[in-house]
Structures are given as structure tokens and as C-alpha cells.
Amino acid sequence: MEGDAGWLSVLVAILGGAIRVSTPYLFVSLGETLTEKGGRVNLGLEGVLVMGAMTGYATAVLTGEPWFGVLVAGCAGAMLSLVHGLICSLPRVNDIAVGIALFIFGTGLAFFLGKAFINPSAPRLPSISLGGWSDVPQIRSALEINVLFLVGLALALFIAWGLRNTRWGLVLRTVGDSSEAAEALGYRVNRVRIAGTVAGGFLSGIGGSYLSLYFPGTWNEGLSSGQGLMAVTLVIFARWDPIRCFYASLLFGGATALGPALQTVGITANYYLYGAAPYFLTLGLLIYSSSRQHALAGAPGEVSISR
Amino acid sequence: MKHASSLARISPLAPPEVAITDLTKRFGALTALDAVSLTVRPGTVHALLGENGAGKSTLVKCLMGTYRADGGQIRVDGAEMRLSNPREAQKLGLGMVYQHFTLVPSMSVAENLVLGEEDMPAVIDWPNRRKALREFMDSMPFRLDLDRVVSGLSAGEKQKLEILKQLHLGSRFLILDEPTSVLTPDEADQILGLMRDLAREGRISVVLISHKLREVETYADEVTVLRGGKRVGQGQVSDLGRADMVRMMVGEAPPATERAGAEHVTGAEVLRIDGLSVDNDRGVTAVRDLGLAVRAGEVLGIAGVSGNGQTELVEALAGQRDATGGAITVDGKPFHRTRAEMRDLKIRLLPEDPLRNACVRAMSVAENLSLRSYDEPPFSRWGFWLDRAAIRSHGEELIARFHVKTQGPDALIGTLSGGNVQRTVLARELSEGVRVLIVQNPCFGLDLKAVAEIRSRILAARDDGAAVLLISEDLDEILELSDRIAVMSQGRLVHETPRAAASLQEIGRHMAAH
Numbered sequence: 177m178e179g180d181a182g183w184l185s186v187l188v189a190i191l192g193g194a195i196r197v198s199t200p201y202l203f204v205s206l207g208e209t210l211t212e213k214g215g216r217v218n219l220g221l222e223g224v225l226v227m228g229a230m231t232g233y234a235t236a237v238l239t240g241e242p243w244f245g246v247l248v249a250g251c252a253g254a255m256l257s258l259v260h261g262l263i264c265s266l267p268r269v270n271d272i273a274v275g276i277a278l279f280i281f282g283t284g285l286a287f288f289l290g291k292a293f294i295n296p297s298a299p300r301l302p303s304i305s306l307g308g309w310s311d312v313p314q315i316r317s318a319l320e321i322n323v324l325f326l327v328g329l330a331l332a333l334f335i336a337w338g339l340r341n342t343r344w345g346l347v348l349r350t351v352g353d354s355s356e357a358a359e360a361l362g363y364r365v366n367r368v369r370i371a372g373t374v375a376g377g378f379l380s381g382i383g384g385s386y387l388s389l390y391f392p393g394t395w396n397e398g399l400s401s402g403q404g405l406m407a408v409t410l411v412i413f414a415r416w417d418p419i420r421c422f423y424a425s426l427l428f429g430g431a432t433a434l435g436p437a438l439q440t441v442g443i444t445a446n447y448y449l450y451g452a453a454p455y456f457l458t459l460g461l462l463i464y465s466s467s468r469q470h471a472l473a474g475a476p477g478e479v480s481i482s483r
Numbered sequence: 484m485k486h487a488s489s490l491a492r493i494s495p496l497a498p499p500e501v502a503i504t505d506l507t508k509r510f511g512a513l514t515a516l517d518a519v520s521l522t523v524r525p526g527t528v529h530a531l532l533g534e535n536g537a538g539k540s541t542l543v544k545c546l547m548g549t550y551r552a553d554g555g556q557i558r559v560d561g562a563e564m565r566l567s568n569p570r571e572a573q574k575l576g577l578g579m580v581y582q583h584f585t586l587v588p589s590m591s592v593a594e595n596l597v598l599g600e601e602d603m604p605a606v607i608d609w610p611n612r613r614k615a616l617r618e619f620m621d622s623m624p625f626r627l628d629l630d631r632v633v634s635g636l637s638a639g640e641k642q643k644l645e646i647l648k649q650l651h652l653g654s655r656f657l658i659l660d661e662p663t664s665v666l667t668p669d670e671a672d673q674i675l676g677l678m679r680d681l682a683r684e685g686r687i688s689v690v691l692i693s694h695k696l697r698e699v700e701t702y703a704d705e706v707t708v709l710r711g712g713k714r715v716g717q718g719q720v721s722d723l724g725r726a727d728m729v730r731m732m733v734g735e736a737p738p739a740t741e742r743a744g745a746e747h748v749t750g751a752e753v754l755r756i757d758g759l760s761v762d763n764d765r766g767v768t769a770v771r772d773l774g775l776a777v778r779a780g781e782v783l784g785i786a787g788v789s790g791n792g793q794t795e796l797v798e799a800l801a802g803q804r805d806a807t808g809g810a811i812t813v814d815g816k817p818f819h820r821t822r823a824e825m826r827d828l829k830i831r832l833l834p835e836d837p838l839r840n841a842c843v844r845a846m847s848v849a850e851n852l853s854l855r856s857y858d859e860p861p862f863s864r865w866g867f868w869l870d871r872a873a874i875r876s877h878g879e880e881l882i883a884r885f886h887v888k889t890q891g892p893d894a895l896i897g898t899l900s901g902g903n904v905q906r907t908v909l910a911r912e913l914s915e916g917v918r919v920l921i922v923q924n925p926c927f928g929l930d931l932k933a934v935a936e937i938r939s940r941i942l943a944a945r946d947d948g949a950a951v952l953l954i955s956e957d958l959d960e961i962l963e964l965s966d967r968i969a970v971m972s973q974g975r976l977v978h979e980t981p982r983a984a985a986s987l988q989e990i991g992r993h994m995a996a997h
């Protein structure tokens with residue numbers, strides 16, 4: 177009986193952890209989906225994420241208003257991605273290489289500008305308690321849902337709808353699937369791609385602000401552990417579908433929460449091995465989704481990883 | 484009139500008169516169009532004829548604003564136009580069906596139809612849109628399921644969708660750049676017949692680019708002939724005979740396939756395929772349990788409507804795609820489709836769309852010509868050192884021998900016209916001894932002269948003792964070249980007959996049976 181309750185609390189802890197950890201994955205993967213739907217890969221989103229974390233935190237410290245920090249983080253991410261979009265519009269420029277440069281530049285710039293903000297503490301983003309019905313403390317804390325997670329869920333639904341039902345969505349997909357067709361229809365391929373990249377950067381920046389303003393909720397140089405890069409894998413696994421991005425983010429979040437959750441029931445052996453779970457998951461998913469026989473279903477035709 | 488109800492939805496305005504005067508277009512040193520003039524009167528079908536590389540596509544791309552002309556004028560209803568974008572042309576009612584498909588592969592038929600609409604709303608009301616699209620489809624002589632995804636359509640269906648798209652957009656001036664090269668004769672007649680009927684009723688004007696004289700004779704009112712970028716002839720089709728048009732195109736008498744060595748000897752079995760199964764991109768079986776044998780000095784022609792597994796079969800033979808089962812032998816030796824085996828067993832291949840499947844776009848013509856042998860002497864020394872001078876002179880020699888039209892051996896292969904890419908690949912594949920020759924649609928989009936020349940070369944290879952597997956959607960070609968004919972349907976060979984006993988009806992029946 178007692179063992180049962182123990183495992184139940186592990187599950188609850190994993191669920192709570194999944195929601196907590198998945199939010200930045202969700203935002204970055206939605207951002208990457210928008211970018212790749214337009215036909216480009218932005219590996220620099222890791223840099224964008226860190227930059228968003230720093231600017232969001234700094235803004236919240238200076239103004240005392242965390243939501244303003246979120247907005248500024250998004251704008252910083254959009255600016256950084258604009259650089260990616262513009263450089264990639266030049267002839268014979270490889271988006272992967274530019275992405276890696278942006279990754280290093282973004283993280284470096286954030287560490288440089290963010291030195292002053294390591295000590296002061298910023299106000300945190302609010303959360304909504306959905307666990308009031310239960311008197312088990314673990315369940316209560318697990319159902320302490322942050323608002324950005326809900327925003328992300330709404331965004332996933334909205335993007336999925338928008339890609340099918342709006343002019344912008346159709347044009348973005350056209351440009352990402354066949355630049356020849358887009359040109360024949362008279363669309364400006366580079367402009368649309370830049371717009372997709374900038375929108376993607378805005379979302380990723382917000383994902384970064386979540387790291388510094390909610391969980392873990394501080395700013396330091398070890399804040400991100402590669403979420404921005406893993407989100408790229410996640411997008412492939414989710415087959416460029418925003419709704420599946422949501423589920424995949426939860427899965428990755430759950431994998432990350434595995435170690436801490438087991439710790440709550442006293443399993444501390446192999447803690448670091450469990451910590452590596454999301455990376456194993458990434459590797460496993462990449463192998464699983466690759467095939468000599470079949471093309472990647474759903475991959476935009478112009479994206480360099482599917483060509 | 485059968486199409487009467489469809490016409491209501493095509494723009495009520497009359498088609499514009501389009502007059503082109505002294506149009507000139509240069510690509511670097513090459514003058515692709517040299518002061519060409521022509522007028523398309525409203526409600527007529529105007530054919531554009533010319534050899535590969537004559538400048539036909541360039542002319543219509545200038546008209547659509549894809550290319551900017553270096554000189555001359557384009558007048559639409561008397562007003563001079565300076566188009567810089569196909570969208571502007573679209574607004575004037577000019578629409579083009581390109582030589583290469585310009586549909587969005589991952590989107591559905593409905594989405595592709597809505598995409599080009601000039602007044603596409605910010606938020607698309609799909610239920611209403613679909614209703615309108617379904618009504619439009621119902622009024623057309625051929626229809627497509629709105630929900631099918633373009634990447635799953637056959638070439639013929641894609642072509643139909645391209646034309647449907649233009650009609651849906653209300654284009655009154657339609658340019659068709661080789662619309663029928665991927666269609667069966669029946670489909671071609673259906674589509675061109677519709678175009679002609681609409682033109683007769685004064686609803687649209689059509690510019691038709693085609694290499695098929697039969698189509699020009701049957702469906703066009705007027706014709707303009709280009710050669711080397713210059714206008715060399717113009718007139719009413721009814722005043723001109725086929726011989727006149729050919730003479731204008733090539734400047735000489737009509738070419739014919741040389742049937743030298745018609746009494747060639749058939750030798751031992753060379754290529755043998757047993758129980759071959761291959762999946763397509765979506766993991767669905769495209770070739771199932773296919774078996775065939777080709778003897779030395781024999782052409783086995785495989786007819787069939789596109790999309791019945793032909794492409795997957797050729798890709799499997801080329802080593803581009805894994806087989807899920809079966810065995811292939813050449814001269815009794817197993818063939819695993821490696822480069823070394825292809826060299827030792829002398830297996831050569833001309834796949835469809837050779838620019839994509841058999842060339843490296845970013846390399847020069849000479850480099851592409853050496854792809855089979857660059858790592859052997861005399862092109863390579865000590866196994867790693869490439870002798871670029873030898874590669875270049877070898878390229879020059881093949882360019883001369885196979886009459887490839889190019890600015891030189893160093894020109895990028897991507898700048899060649901379609902027919903010349905085909906010649907380049909054939910030059911590479913046929914220049915050394917051939918034991919097995921596999922060719923797919925070798926004459927797609929080629930002009931008369933090139934067709935005759937390429938077919939002669941295939942027959943010459945056969946006469947030298949090669950086993951030839953010819954996979955073609957052009958039934959005339961199959962009948963002309965084959966010694967034995969088989970029909971491929973749904974991944975299987977369903978009918979086999981010697982050429983002498985072949986009946987067109989019988990073959991057609993097996994092709995159509997699904």
C-alpha cells in the first residue's frame with residue numbers, strides 16, 4: 177500500500193516536472209517549426225534562448241514587471257533571429273553554419289551583458305493553482321501550473337490552425353516547400369522566410385525568459401542545458417506539427433524530470449544517468465525517425481536537413 | 484457545348500491581344516532571343532515550335548515577367564507592359580503552366596488552387612471555399628479529389644491540376660510550356676481539346692509550346708517557329724504542311740530514326756530479374772514480385788501509365804533505392820548495384836529527369852561526363868590525383884561526338900537546355916562498351932532531331948550486342964524501338980508480346996486496366 181503511494185507520487189512528480197520543464201521546449205520548438213516551415217533551419221535558437229533569458233531577467237529586475245521582461249525577451253529573440261534571416265538571404269550562405277555562429281554569438285553576448293544581473297533577484301512570473309481539490313502536497317505542487325505553459329498550449333493550437341487556415345500560413349508553407357512554386361506565384365521567398373525566422377526567434381526568446389523568470393527562476397551562465405538545440409530534434413520528431421510539438425515537449429520534460437522525481441522516493445543511485453535521459457531520448461528518436469527507405473514524412477521540401 | 488457551364492466561371496472579359504515586337508534577351512555572351520516578334524490574336528491557339536534551346540521557354544518567361552527582356556516591347560491590348568513579376572502578369576489575366584511543375588508538393592489540391600488567388604483572404608473560410616471549388620471541379624471535363632496531396636499525384640494529374648489552377652484563377656491568356664510531355668495521348672487530347680474549345684468560343688487565348696507536330700496540326704491556329712533565338716517562320720497552320728514546319732525548325736528534311744542492322748542477332752540472356760519488390764517513398768509496395776529477362780541484342784520495352792512503379796524499378800536498378808526482395812543477375816553473375824559491379828558488368832543507365840538523377844548540377848559538363856570513370860586512368864593517377872586537363876579534353880571530344888550544345892566543357896550542366904542534358908548523360912553512358920542499357924523516357928521533351936538521334940543511338944547499342952531495357956510512357960516510342968513489349972501495371976508486368984505480334988488495342992487495354 178505504502179509502495180503504491182510512493183510510485184504514485186513519482187508519477188505525479190514526473191507530471192509536474194514535465195509541465196515545468198517542457199515550457200521552454202514548447203516555445204523553442206514552436207519557434208523552430210515556424211522557421212522550418214519557411215524553409216530554413218535556425219540552430220542559433222539556443223543562443224536566442226539564452227539571450228531571451230538574460231534580457232527578460234534584466235528587464236524584470238529593472239522595471240519590477242516580469243511580463244514586461246517576457247515581452248522584451250521576445251523582442252530580443254526576434255532581433256537576433258532577424259540577423260540570421262538577413263544573412264541567410266545572401267546568395268550561397270548556409271543556414272546551418274550561420275545558426276551555429278548565432279548560437280555562439282547569442283550565448284556570448286548574453287553572458288557579457290548579463291554579468292551585472294547575476295546577483296539581484298527578479299520578481300517571478302505568476303502561476304495558477306489547479307490542485308486545490310487535493311490535500312496531497314505533492315499533487316498540489318505538481319498542479320501549480322505556470323501561465324506561460326498555458327499560453328504555449330494556446331499558441332500551439334493557434335499555429336496549427338493558422339498554418340492551415342490563414343493566408344500567412346499557406347504562404348509560409350509554400351515558401352518552405354517549394355521556392356520554385358512560390359516564385360511562380362510571385363511571392364518574395366526571402367522576405368517570407370525572414371518573417372518566419374523572426375517570429376520563431378520571438379517565441380524562442382519568450383522560452384528563454386521562462387527559464388530566468390519562472391523555473392529555475394534565476395539568471396546565471398549555466399541556465400540552459402541545450403534546450404534550444406534539442407528543440408530542433410524535437411521538431412523533427414514532431415514532424416513539423418505544432419500539436420505534436422506540444423506532446424513531444426511534455427515527453428522531453430518528463431524525461432528531464434525523471435531523476436528528480438525518483439529522488440523524491442529515495443532512489444538516488446544513477447541520478448546523473450537519469451539526468452542524461454533527455455539526451456538519450458534525443459539520440460533514440462533521431463535514429464528511430466531516420467530511414468533509408470522512406471522520406472521524412474511532413475518535412476518541408478526546402479529545409480536543408482530534408483534535401 | 485459540353486463545357487458551357489464551366490465557362491461561366493472563367494472570367495467574362497475577352498482575352499487580351501498580346502503583341503511582341505523585337506524582343507531580345509541575352510544570358511551573358513549568349514543571345515537566347517534575337518529580335519523576335521509575334522502577335523497572338525484573341526481567341527486563337529498560337530503554337531511555338533523550335534528545337535531544344537531555340538529560346539521558346541525564354542520567350543514566354545519574358546512575357547510573364549520572370550525574365551526581364553534586354554530589348555523590344557510587349558503590348559497587352561495596345562498598352563506597353565513592363566512586367567517584373569509573374570503576379571503582375573496574373574493581374575492582367577496572363578497565366579503560365581511551366582515546363583517544370585510549380586505546385587506545392589506537401590499541400591492538398593484544394594490548398595494549391597486557393598494559393599494563387601489574387602484576393603486570397605487573410606483567414607480562409609474552408610467550408611465555403613471547398614464548396615466553391617467542388618462546383619468548379621464539377622464543371623470541368625476532368626476532376627481531381629480536393630483532398631489529395633500533390634506529392635501523391637501522378638505526373639498527368641499534376642499537369643491537369645496546373646491547368647485547372649490557371650482556369651480557376653481566371654487567366655484569359657494561357658501559356659502552356661510542353662504541357663503534354665508527361666501525358667498519355669488520350670490525356671493530351673482531352674486537355675488540348677478543352678483549350679481549343681475555350682479559345683474557339685473567344686474565352687481564352689493560348690500559347691502552346693510543343694515538340695509534337697501532331698498536336699500543333701490538330702489544335703493550333705497559328706504557328707511561330709524559332710531557331711537559335713531567331714524567328715524563322717510564321718503562318719497559319721492550315722496553310723503549312725508538316726514538312727514545311729519541320730524544314731523551318733531544323734532547316735532541312737525531316738529526320739528519321741536510323742534503323743541500321745534491323746536484322747540484328749539476339750544472343751544469350753544477359754539481364755535477369757527475379758521476384759523484385761520495391762517500396763516507394765511512403766513505404767507502400769510499388770514494384771511487386773517482378774520478373775523479366777533481356778537477351779543480348781534485344782530491346783525489351785516496358786509500356787505503362789506513369790506511376791505504376793516504373794520510377795521505383797529504375798531507381799532500384801540504379802542503386803538509388805533498396806529492394807525489399809528479389810535478385811538481379813547480369814550474365815549469370817549477381818548484381819548488387821554497386822559502382823564496381825556496374826563498371827565490371829558494363830551496366831549503363833539513362834534515368835528520367837537526368838539533371839536530378841544522373842548529374843551533379845553544380846559541376847561542369849566535362850566533369851559530369853567523367854563521373855563514371857574519373858577515378859581510373861587516364862583521368863586519375865595513383866588512385867587519387869585527378870588530371871583535370873584529361874577530363875576536359877575527354878569532355879570536349881564527347882561534346883563534339885554527341886553534338887551537345889553548350890557554351891563549352893566548363894559550362895555548368897544546369898545551364899543547358901533539357902535536351903542537351905539528356906545528350907550529355909547519354910554520351911557518358913554510351914561512350915564505352917555497354918552490356919546492359921537501362922533507359923527511362925529517353926526522349927521526354929526533346930525536339931525531333933534529338934529524338935531521332937537518341938533513338939538511333941539506343942538501337943546502335945543494341946546492334947552492338949547490348950541488352951536494352953526501355954521503360955517509356957510513350958507508346959509510339961515503345962513500338963518503334965522494342966523487339967519485345969511488356970506492360971507494367973500496379974508494379975507488375977501484366978502482358979508480354981513480341982513486337983511482331985503486338986496489338987495496340989491489346990496493349991492499351993492492359994495499360995488502362997486498374
Ligand SMILES: Nc1ncnc2c1ncn2[C@@H]1O[C@H](COP(=O)(O)OP(=O)(O)OP(=O)(O)O)[C@@H](O)[C@H]1O
Pocket residue numbers: 510513515533534535536537538539540541542898899900901902903928930
Ligand atoms: N538562366 C539561364 N542562364 C543561362 N543560359 C540560359 C538560361 N536559360 C536558358 N538559357 C539558354 O538559353 C537558350 C534558350 O533556352 P530555352 O530554355 O529558352 O530553350 P527552349 O527552346 O525552351 O528549349 P527546350 O525545348 O529544351 O525546352 C539555351 O541555349 C539555354 O542554354
Ligand SMILES: [Mg+2]
Pocket residue numbers: 539540541582660
Ligand atoms: Mg523549354
